[in-house]
């Protein structure tokens with residue numbers, strides 16, 4: 001039995017020291033130390049030994065078992081170390097390799113200008129509202145004091161949906177004034193950007209679809225001075241502190257008095273150049289004090305409340321801001337053009 005045990009120790013330890021991986025080592029453990037293992041088989045014969053031999057063999061058997069267990073543990077440690085080394089090698093990250101460049105999209109230049117304008121007005125406590133483009137003629141014209149028969153209502157200028165000229169694609173954002181008055185409680189401070197439609201042929205300065213921004217403030221005691229102060233602040237934020245503006249009398253059916261606001265040409269500072277077509281001034285927007293008829297039509301007491309409104313074309317502003325010469329570039333969405341902003 002002693003020889004058997006010695007033989008097991010020698011062959012098992014040698015095999016364990018050379019086990020190729022954790023699985024092979026586990027197989028060896030089962031082969032020698034398992035329930036049906038070789039060492040176990042020898043121990044089962046202990047009963048046949050004499051009383052003197054039994055403790056001696058018992059001790060030897062325990063030593064062999066301890067030896068095998070130690071050999072397994074040692075080899076397991078070596079294998080784990082090797083496996084970790086191999087994994088570290090395989091997973092090496094070269095932090096010096098340049099990262100992958102992802103192409104980032106950009107916001108359309110016109111919407112960059114729009115966001116800038118929204119920010120300015122939000123900063124002054126205005127609400128931004130966006131709404132329908134299909135409109136009732138009632139809201140696009142009548143409630144804005146544009147009577148039946150007014151030239152602005154002509155079929156030649158407006159996309160109507162119905163023979164009776166009652167439903168149309170809005171030709172201006174001004175109907176948003178009416179919607180705001182009908183749905184909001186006073187005081188109101190809002191801007192309403194959005195698409196508008198007119199039957200215009202496409203050329204360098206015209207498009208059947210373009211964008212406007214409407215603005216409106218209604219409260220007790222609002223005057224023309226508030227309109228001028230607000231708009232001056234806006235253009236200074238957009239074009240710089242030294243921007244010079246002027247207000248010229250004009251006519252719009254829904255404001256009284258009405259005006260147009262110009263800014264002094266940012267290129268020639270008034271001297272006259274191609275940008276301002278020699279005028280020294282660039283027309284920016286239409287505005288005025290909301291006509292009492294319009295206020296009353298929306299149930300607002302014009303003896304208590306007053307308000308101002310303005311409207312302007314967004315494309316024209318963006319063209320000026322980015323010195324773009326042709327409106328069509330704004331809509332063609334040629335990536336080579338858009339990438340420049």
Ligand code: DAH
Pocket residue numbers: 171172173174214215252254255285286287288309310311312
């Ligand atoms: N809706 C006008 C247009 O399309 C622009 C305008 C002028 C809007 C005066 C206003 C305003 O709110 O007060 O030409």
